Amino acid sequence: MLTRRFCGLCSSSASRRISARAQITECNIDGPLRNCVTTANEARAVRVRFAPSPTGFLHLGGLRTALYNFLFARQHGGTFILRLEDTDRSRLVPVAAQDIQDQLEWAGIPPDEGGTKGGGFGPYIQSQRIGLYASAAAALLESGHAYHCFCTNQRLELLKKEALRSGQTPRYDNRCRSLHPDQVEEKLSSGVPSVVRFRLSSSSEPFEDLVFGFTQHAVGQVEGDPVILKADGFPTYHLACVVDDWHMQVSHVLRGSEWLISTCKHLQLYRALGWTPPTFAHLPLLLNKDGTKLSKRQGDIFIQHFRQQGALPEALLDMVTHCGSGFHSNRVGRRLQDLISEFNVSKISSHSALLDLDKLPEFNRVHLQHRLEDEVLCRPLVEELRDLISQCFRDQIEDQDLLQKDYLHRILQLRKGHISSVKDLITPVYLYLWLRPSVSRQQLEEMSSESPEIISRVIQVLQEEEGDVYTVEDLNDKLKLVSKNLKKTKYSTLMKILRLALSGQQQGPGVGEIMVMLGRREVCCRLQKLLNV
Numbered sequence: 001m002l003t004r005r006f007c008g009l010c011s012s013s014a015s016r017r018i019s020a021r022a023q024i025t026e027c028n029i030d031g032p033l034r035n036c037v038t039t040a041n042e043a044r045a046v047r048v049r050f051a052p053s054p055t056g057f058l059h060l061g062g063l064r065t066a067l068y069n070f071l072f073a074r075q076h077g078g079t080f081i082l083r084l085e086d087t088d089r090s091r092l093v094p095v096a097a098q099d100i101q102d103q104l105e106w107a108g109i110p111p112d113e114g115g116t117k118g119g120g121f122g123p124y125i126q127s128q129r130i131g132l133y134a135s136a137a138a139a140l141l142e143s144g145h146a147y148h149c150f151c152t153n154q155r156l157e158l159l160k161k162e163a164l165r166s167g168q169t170p171r172y173d174n175r176c177r178s179l180h181p182d183q184v185e186e187k188l189s190s191g192v193p194s195v196v197r198f199r200l201s202s203s204s205e206p207f208e209d210l211v212f213g214f215t216q217h218a219v220g221q222v223e224g225d226p227v228i229l230k231a232d233g234f235p236t237y238h239l240a241c242v243v244d245d246w247h248m249q250v251s252h253v254l255r256g257s258e259w260l261i262s263t264c265k266h267l268q269l270y271r272a273l274g275w276t277p278p279t280f281a282h283l284p285l286l287l288n289k290d291g292t293k294l295s296k297r298q299g300d301i302f303i304q305h306f307r308q309q310g311a312l313p314e315a316l317l318d319m320v321t322h323c324g325s326g327f328h329s330n331r332v333g334r335r336l337q338d339l340i341s342e343f344n345v346s347k348i349s350s351h352s353a354l355l356d357l358d359k360l361p362e363f364n365r366v367h368l369q370h371r372l373e374d375e376v377l378c379r380p381l382v383e384e385l386r387d388l389i390s391q392c393f394r395d396q397i398e399d400q401d402l403l404q405k406d407y408l409h410r411i412l413q414l415r416k417g418h419i420s421s422v423k424d425l426i427t428p429v430y431l432y433l434w435l436r437p438s439v440s441r442q443q444l445e446e447m448s449s450e451s452p453e454i455i456s457r458v459i460q461v462l463q464e465e466e467g468d469v470y471t472v473e474d475l476n477d478k479l480k481l482v483s484k485n486l487k488k489t490k491y492s493t494l495m496k497i498l499r500l501a502l503s504g505q506q507q508g509p510g511v512g513e514i515m516v517m518l519g520r521r522e523v524c525c526r527l528q529k530l531l532n533v
C-alpha cells in the first residue's frame with residue numbers, strides 16, 4: 001500500500017517526478033506552498049468549491065465542509081467557489097439556494113465566485129449548465145464510453161427485487177451495453193424513453209486522497225453502469241460534478257466522505273473525457289449523537305435556527321472545527337483568522353465526529369466575551385440589548401435611563417464571561433436590571449429587625465461617597481464597615497437583605513456587582529422606596 005502523502009499542491013505528475021528525482025519520499029504537508037518541493041510556478045492555482053444541493057437549508061455539517069474549503073482557499077491564496085447543484089428537481093426547496101448564500105455571508109465565509117458574486121466560470125447553478133452536460137454525454141456516447149439505456153423502471157425494480165430475494169446487492173445488469181447500434185437507432189427514432197449510462201471499467205482507478213490516503217475501488221466489479229444523463233435531460237451528480245469541476249478549473253475537491261467510493265467512478269469519467277482530475281480530500285462527516293449523518297431533514301441543526309437563538313457565527317465555526325480535526329491542537333475561542341492560520345489538511349482525520357450541541361453555550365460565551373472586549377464589535381451588542389429590552393419591557397420600565405447606552409454598556413461589560421448570549425439578559429434572573437422588584441419592608445424585617453437601619457445607613461454611605469470610584473471592592477469594604485456597627489445582624493444577613501431589596505431575588509451575582517450594575521442613583525432610589533412604604 002502506498003503511504004506517501006502529498007500536500008495536494010504538488011500532485012501533478014510533473015511535480016511528483018521532481019519529488020522522485022530529489023529523492024523526497026514525502027513532501028512536507030504541514031504547511032502551505034513554501035514547505036513543499038513544488039515551486040510556485042509549477043503549482044496550480046488553488047480553486048476549491050462548496051457545492052450543496054438546494055434541497056434544504058444549510059446545516060452545521062454543510063457549514064463545516066464549506067468552512068474547510070474556505071480555509072484551504074485562504075491559506076493558499078486561492079478562490080472559494082459556491083456552486084449550487086440543483087439537478088434533483090423533485091427535491092428542490094424554493095428558498096434553500098438563498099438561505100445557503102445568506103448563511104455563508106453571515107458566517108463570514110462568503111464565496112469569491114458563485115451565487116450573487118458571479119465570476120468568470122459561471123453560471124454557478126447546474127440547471128443553467130445543461131448544455132455542458134449534454135455535450136459531455138454526447139462525447140462519451142461518441143467514444144463508446146457511454147450508451148443509451150432503454151430499460152424501464154419496471155424492469156429495474158424487478159432486478160432489484162430478485163437481487164434482494166437472493167441476498168445480493170442490487171445492481172444494474174448492464175443489459176443495454178450490448179444493444180446493436182441499429183437497435184439503439186430504431187428505439188431512439190421511435191421515441192422510446194432512455195437514459196445515458198457510463199460504461200464502467202472493471203479495473204480500479206487508484207488515487208491519493210489527502211485525508212484517506214491511497215484509495216482504490218474496483219467499482220465496475222461491484223456496481224452496474226451508472227446513469228449519467230436522466231430521461232429529463234438533467235445529469236446525475238456523477239456527470240455534473242466532473243463536468244463542472246473541470247470547466248471551473250477546480251484544483252481541489254474537498255467534500256464529505258460519503259463521496260469517497262464514488263470518486264473511483266468520477267476518475268473513470270475524467271479518463272474517458274481525456275481530462276486531468278483535481279486532487280481529492282474527503283472530509284469526515286459530522287454526526288448526530290446517535291451516529292447518523294447530520295441531514296437537511298433535521299430542522300434543529302440549520303444555521304438559521306442557531307442564528308435565531310442568538311448564536312454568534314464565530315462560535316459556530318469554532319464549534320464545528322473543534323469537534324472535528326484539521327488543526328494541531330484544539331482550543332475554544334479560535335476566530336476565523338486563527339482558523340485560517342492553524343488549519344492543516346494533513347491533520348484531518350478520516351474518522352467522522354460526533355456533534356455535541358451541549359457545548360454551544362460555552363463557545364458562544366467565549367466569543368461573546370471577545371466581542372464585548374472589542375470597542376467596535378461591542379456597539380451593535382449594546383443596540384441589540386436596547387432593542388430587546390424595549391420590545392420586552394417597554395411599558396413596564398419605570399426609569400427610562402435604563403435604556404441609555406451607558407447603562408446597557410456597563411451591564412454587558414459586567415456580565416461578560418457569565419452570559420452566553422445577549423438574550424440571557426432578558427431571562428427572569430436578570431429582570432431586576434430593567435424592572436424594579438416588588439419587595440415589601442415586612443419581607444426585609446423578617447430577615448432582621450435592623451433592616452430599616454441597614455437601608456438608611458447604606459443610602460447614607462452611598463450619598464456621602466458621591467465623588468468616589470464606585471467599584472465592587474470599594475462597596476464591599478463599605479458594607480463591611482456598616483455591618484460592624486450593627487448589633488444583631490451578621491454581614492451575610494446584611495448582604496441577603498440588600499440582595500432581596502435590590503433584585504427581589506435570593507440568588508444571583510454578588511451584591512457589590514448588582515450595585516455597580518444598577519448604579520448609585522438607581523440603588524439609592526430602590527432602597528429609599530423601601531423606607532418610604
Ligand SMILES: Nc1ncnc2c1ncn2[C@@H]1O[C@H](COP(=O)(O)OP(=O)(O)OP(=O)(O)O)[C@@H](O)[C@H]1O
Pocket residue numbers: 051052053054055056060061062063064065066254255256257258283284285286287293294295296297
Ligand atoms: N454531516 C455532514 N458533515 C460534513 N459534511 C457534510 C455533511 N452533510 C453534508 N456535507 C457536505 O456538504 C456538502 C453539501 O452537501 P449537500 O447540500 O448535499 O447536503 P446533504 O446534507 O448531504 O444533503 P442530503 O442529506 O439532503 O442529501 C457536500 O460536500 C457534503 O458532503
